[in-house]
Each structure stands twice: as C-alpha cells, then as structure tokens.
Amino acid sequence: xxxxxxxxxxxxxxxxxxxxxxxxxxxxxxxxxxxxxxxxxxxxxxxxxxxxxxxxxxxxxxxxxxxxxxxxxxxxxxxxxxxxxxxxxxxxxxxxxxxxxxxxxxxxxxxxxxxxxxxxxxxxxxxxxxxxxxxxxxxxxxxxxxxxxxxxxxxxxxxxxxxxxxxxxxxxxxxxxxxxxxxxxxxxxxxxxxxxxxxxxxxxxxxxxxxxxxxxxxxxxxxxxxxxxxxxxxxxxxxxxxxxxxxxxxxxxxxxxxxxxxxxxxxxxxxxxxxxxxxxxxxxxxxxxxxxxxxxxxxxxxxxxxxxxxxxxxxxxxxxxxxxxxxxxxxxxxxxxxxxxxxxxxxxxxxxxxxxxxxxxxxxxxxxxxxxxxxxxxxxxxxxxxxxxxxxxxxxxxxxxxxxxxxxxxxxxxxxxxxxxxxxxxxxxxx
Numbered sequence: 001x002x003x004x005x006x007x008x009x010x011x012x013x014x015x016x017x018x019x020x021x022x023x024x025x026x027x028x029x030x031x032x033x034x035x036x037x038x039x040x041x042x043x044x045x046x047x048x049x050x051x052x053x054x055x056x057x058x059x060x061x062x063x064x065x066x067x068x069x070x071x072x073x074x075x076x077x078x079x080x081x082x083x084x085x086x087x088x089x090x091x092x093x094x095x096x097x098x099x100x101x102x103x104x105x106x107x108x109x110x111x112x113x114x115x116x117x118x119x120x121x122x123x124x125x126x127x128x129x130x131x132x133x134x135x136x137x138x139x140x141x142x143x144x145x146x147x148x149x150x151x152x153x154x155x156x157x158x159x160x161x162x163x164x165x166x167x168x169x170x171x172x173x174x175x176x177x178x179x180x181x182x183x184x185x186x187x188x189x190x191x192x193x194x195x196x197x198x199x200x201x202x203x204x205x206x207x208x209x210x211x212x213x214x215x216x217x218x219x220x221x222x223x224x225x226x227x228x229x230x231x232x233x234x235x236x237x238x239x240x241x242x243x244x245x246x247x248x249x250x251x252x253x254x255x256x257x258x259x260x261x262x263x264x265x266x267x268x269x270x271x272x273x274x275x276x277x278x279x280x281x282x283x284x285x286x287x288x289x290x291x292x293x294x295x296x297x298x299x300x301x302x303x304x305x306x307x308x309x310x311x312x313x314x315x316x317x318x319x320x321x322x323x324x325x326x327x328x329x330x331x332x333x334x335x336x337x338x339x340x341x342x343x344x345x346x347x348x349x350x351x352x353x354x355x356x357x358x359x360x361x362x363x364x365x366x367x368x369x370x371x372x373x374x375x376x377x378x379x380x381x382x383x384x385x386x387x388x389x390x391x392x393x394x395x396x397x398x399x400x401x402x403x404x405x406x407x408x409x410x411x412x413x414x415x416x417x418x419x420x421x422x423x424x425x426x427x428x429x430x431x
Contacts, residue, residue: 008132110143234265273300293318339388
C-alpha cells in the first residue's frame with residue numbers, strides 16, 4: 001500500500017512537474033516570499049526566525065484560551081511529566097513577541113520592524129486554501145502606539161500584494177477600541193445575548209461568559225442568523241474619545257496615501273490584549289471565505305507573556321497558499337522557468353568526464369548542467385529543451401583535441417564554434 005502525504009498538507013513541486021499549479025509550486029512560493037521580502041526590507045523590516053514549535057503555554061496565552069485555535073486546532077508534539085508540552089506554532093506573532101522579550105530586542109531602535117515567513121500548523125478541516133500545514137508571511141512592529149505605524153503596516157500589506165500584481169483586493173478596516181471601550185461593549189453583548197442563551201451554539205454559550213465579542217465571528221449559521229435578527233450594534237459605536245481619534249488618524253493617512261479601504265464594523269479581535277486598529281485583506285477569487293490575511297494592534301500581549309512593562313505592538317500575516325490562489329484567480333501564470341544557461345553533452349563515452357569538468361567550471365559564472373552519458377546531438381537537444389536550457393555545448397573527440405565547443409542556442413537555433421578558453425567570457429556576456 002502506497003504511503004501518501006498527511007491529509008491537509010501539500011508537496012511544493014519543482015518547476016517542470018506535471019499538473020503544476022501556483023499554490024503547489026516551490027518556485028511560486030519562493031517568488032512570492034522574495035517579493036514580500038523586498039517590500040518589507042525596503043521599509044526597514046529586519047528578518048527574524050523562531051522555532052517551529054513553542055511552549056504550549058505561550059500559544060495559550062498569546063493566542064487565547066477561548067479561541068478555536070487553542071481549543072480545537074493545536075498540534076501537540078511533546079509532553080514530559082508535569083511539563084505543559086510543546087506545540088507546533090499555529091501563528092507567528094506570539095513567538096516573535098516572546099523572542100523580542102527573551103533576547104533583549106528592546107535595546108534596538110524603536111519602533112522595531114520585524115518580518116518572517118514559514119510553515120504554521122492548525123488541525124482544522126481541510127478545504128480549498130485551508131491546510132493543516134500552511135505558510136505565512138508575517139510582519140510585526142514593536143515599540144510604538146502611533147497611528148502612523150498602524151497606517152504604514154496596512155499600506156505595506158497592500159504594497160506586497162500590489163508588488164505581486166494582484167489587483168482585486170480590498171482592505172476591511174475596523175477598531176476594537178481600548179480595554180474600557182471593549183468592557184462596555186462586552187457588557188452590552190451579555191445583556192443582549194443572555195435572554196437568547198438557548199438559541200446560541202454551544203461554542204457561543206461558552207464565549208458569552210469568557211469573551212462575548214467572539215460570538216460576532218462565530219462560524220455557526222444559527223448564531224449569524226441571531227446576530228442579524230437582534231441588530232447588534234457595532235464595536236465602533238462604543239469607541240472612546242482617544243480610540244476614536246486614533247481610528248480617524250489611521251483613516252486619514254490611508255486616504256492620503258491612496259490606500260483604498262472599507263469600514264467594516266464586524267472586524268473584531270476578541271482577546272484582552274488587542275487594542276484599537278484591526279483589519280482584514282479580502283479577495284473574492286479565493287472562495288466564500290475570502291480573507292487572504294489580516295492584522296491588528298496588540299498592546300497588551302507583551303505583558304500577557306511576562307513583560308513587566310507594556311510594549312505596544314501591531315502586526316499582520318497573510319497565507320501564502322491563499323495569496324497564490326488569488327493570483328491564479330486573476331489569471332496569473334507560473335513565473336518563467338529559469339533553466340540552465342548551458343547544458344554540456346559528450347558525443348562519446350570517453351568524453352563524458354570532460355563534459356562534466358566543463359560544466360562544473362562554468363558554474364563559477366552561470367547555471368550549468370551536463371549529461372551523465374554520451375548522447376547523439378538530437379537527443380542532447382531534446383534533453384536540453386526539456387530542462388529549459390538556453391545553450392547546448394557538444395563535445396566530441398575533435399572538440400576536445402582542438403580545445404573548442406560546438407554551441408547551439410535552443411531557443412533561436414543559432415550555432416557557433418567557441419574556444420573553450422573563451423567560455424567564461426561567453427557566459428558572462430549571455431547571463
């Protein structure tokens with residue numbers, strides 16, 4: 001019986017694989033991350049990498065005990081005695097804030113901009129664009145409460161997708177205010193939903209006590225029907241003076257910079273350490289659940305993770321696979337295959353080692369490959385074309401004796417003879 005990859009995961013395939021699509025192309029993944037890196041590092045973001053697994057307690061405190069991630073979707077990887085266990089990371093923010101605190105990154109100039117990318121893990125039901133091992137690009141800023149930082153973070157997220165060539169996206173922008181604003185809102189929600197307790201899903205009954213705002217993004221159809229029936233007031237109606245001014249400042253910056261957005265009162269972040277700005281990036285081409293990613297301000301997270309003083313932060317992440325699905329929906333093809341500049345083939349077995357030496361020497365200047373057995377010219381040209389090569393160099397006894405190479409351009413048909421000593425210059429000119 002064949003062994004298959006685990007359910008909810010994907011292999012990232014080489015460029016010439018059959019039935020290749022954007023979301024499973026290793027080349028497309030690398031291309032997207034490189035585009036994101038360029039945008040973020042030009043804005044001053046520095047690369048950070050954290051382990052693929054963390055203390056379970058970090059994720060429970062950093063993501064929140066009332067979330068579906070902690071209650072239903074965590075991958076536990078190790079337990080030992082009374083130890084709380086390790087889990088595969090379901091998101092990047094908590095680990096980055098942990099690394100910031102543990103490694104004294106507060107000593108660096110603030111605000112500190114950080115970015116990372118890599119696999120995340122959630123034990124959720126697999127569907128298109130939703131995997132158990134998925135990949136994210138993550139951007140975080142620590143050390144400032146300024147609305148200008150919020151607006152820049154949103155603009156950078158939009159900047160990445162624009163750099164990719166994606167057009168059909170929209171920012172949905174909201175605010176969850178300050179802790180006292182959220183407490184007023186939670187009181188309102190408890191008073192509203194308590195008489196309707198029996199109509200709530202089991203998850204939402206639990207949330208009514210723990211965190212009523214989480215009811216608003218319930219996945220239950222009956223909960224959503226109840227929300228519509230009750231005409232629930234939005235969090236934006238409960239913003240205090242300072243949070244309201246902050247929200248208006250964020251909007252003003254985005255408008256000035258030409259970043260389009262829609263005010264969406266349903267955007268919430270239910271955990272206690274979240275503050276003020278929250279947003280999502282949507283694209284209808286990826287399906288009914290159209291969010292590509294999102295972000296928010298989390299000024300209370302550092303203290304939740306053990307900091308003795310508040311360290312404001314804001315950040316976002318998007319799913320690489322979902323972004324590639326959006327690009328596919330807009331008709332984008334796979335990035336052009338970058339085959340070898342030179343493919344060297346020997347015409348007889350005795351010269352195969354010479355072909356190998358020629359190719360390996362050429363690698364100081366360009367990508368070069370060679371045939372591992374003697375080949376007739378027609379076979380060499382076919383093999384080179386399959387590999388996406390630009391030039392083929394044929395080596396027979398005459399070429400080796402005379403110190404020359406017989407070259408052919410696979411794409412144009414041009415042929416020429418070249419002194420082997422001039423190969424480095426030739427490759428540099430055609431790279």
